[in-house]
Amino acid sequence: MVLKVSTWNINSVRMRMPLVERFLSLENPDVLCLQEIKCREAEFPSSSFKKLGYQHIAVNAQKGYHGVAIVSRFPLDAIERQEFCNKGDARHISAQIDTGDHGSFIVHNLYVPAGGDIPDPGLNEKFLHKLNFLDELKLLSPSWSSATVPSIITGDLNVAPSEFDVWNHKSLLKVVSHTTEETRRLNEIMARGNWLDAMRAITPEPEKLYTWWSYRSPDWSAANKGRRLDHIWLCPKYAPNISAMRILKDARSWEKPSDHVPVTIDLT
DNA sequence: ATGGTGGTCCTACCA
Numbered sequence: 059m060v061l062k063v064s065t066w067n068i069n070s071v072r073m074r075m076p077l078v079e080r081f082l083s084l085e086n087p088d089v090l091c092l093q094e095i096k097c098r099e100a101e102f103p104s105s106s107f108k109k110l111g112y113q114h115i116a117v118n119a120q121k122g123y124h125g126v127a128i129v130s131r132f133p134l135d136a137i138e139r140q141e142f143c144n145k146g147d148a149r150h151i152s153a154q155i156d157t158g159d160h161g162s163f164i165v166h167n168l169y170v171p172a173g174g175d176i177p178d179p180g181l182n183e184k185f186l187h188k189l190n191f192l193d194e195l196k197l198l199s200p201s202w203s204s205a206t207v208p209s210i211i212t213g214d215l216n217v218a219p220s221e222f223d224v225w226n227h228k229s230l231l232k233v234v235s236h237t238t239e240e241t242r243r244l245n246e247i248m249a250r251g252n253w254l255d256a257m258r259a260i261t262p263e264p265e266k267l268y269t270w271w272s273y274r275s276p277d278w279s280a281a282n283k284g285r286r287l288d289h290i291w292l293c294p295k296y297a298p299n300i301s302a303m304r305i306l307k308d309a310r311s312w313e314k315p316s317d318h319v320p321v322t323i324d325l326t
Numbered sequence: 327a328t329g330g331t332g333g334t335c336c337t338a339c340c341a
Contacts, residue, residue: 069341070333094341096333122334123341172341184340216341273331273341317332317341 060301061160061325062087065167065288067214067270067318071095071127075103077312082110085306085322088131089155091167093214095125102127118151126150126167126213132157136164140198142191147171149191154207163296164205168195168213173234185234188216192243196250203251208296211253214318215289217244222263223286235285253291256323260303270318271310279311290323299325 064087068074071092082090090112095102099119107115107129114130118139125148128134134153142149152166171191174184202209217240221227230236248255261267268284275281292300302324309319 073333094333123339174340274329276330314332 059160061089061157062322063089063091063165063210063212063290063325064320064322065091065093065212065214065290066320067093067169067288067316069094069096069316069318071103072097072101074314074316075106077309077315079106079110080312081306081309081320082112085304085320087322088157089165090129091165091212092127092129093125093167093169095119095127096122097125116151116153118148120146120148124148124169126169128153128165128167130155140166142194143187145187162207164202164207164209166202166209166211166213168211168215170195170214170216172216173240175234177232177234177237177239179239188234189239189243192217192240192247196243196247199247199251199253203253203293205293208299209293210296211251211291212289214287215244216287217241218285218287219244220263222266223268225266225268225283225285230285235287248291251291252294254294254297254300256290256292256297256300257286257303257305257321259297259300260323267305268307269305269321273317288318288321290321296325301326 112129114134116137117127119125136154140150149169171188173188174182176182179186224230269288271278
């Protein structure tokens, strides 16, 4: 048996529920982590997910902005919502997923702040917030990684860590998402918990990997100016279980798409 | 160097 876990920044779950349903019928994941649901908890389309066999749902929502959710074919326990930077933003939810035969694991679903446009924490408080958020995540990383149950970190981390995660390393060093201040922090978070970058375990560098293409690019596909902002990490005891990874790039050309595409891993 | 697009919710804000 293979366990399938997907992540997708959906940029409004209400607007894009038809695309989510299309994705679920194509990929049929056991667990789907969504970011930027952009709705209140009562507005989350739970009944649509339940009809499709996803009976177990955990949401951390706020009106209009951000918001994350875990939808699952298996029961969710120990649901937690971590607060970062005393902001009250809905940017994290975690749950323990009991698969039965396949054991239990914990998923941490994250939506890291995008960080605004100016990559200077003195001039741009959104960038400062992003750096502070990553610093807090670094402190949590070892305990999340060493939980008694195997753990996954996934979501829109809004950082493209390596030169092979962006279309142009040199020019993007000055662009929020690929600055040294951000990539150093992401690498520290990963190192503190000995997390495995599951996407790179399957598709090593120097092959380019992207999960996001800007809406502002008139011909995103031909230009292919992508970045890998979405991630799936495995704690050391879960790392040997990775067997496959797929980025559904096609979803970027579906009608009224998200600017992010879904990423799925198979776990044995 | 600039502006390019899209979602929320109704006036800018966020990405």
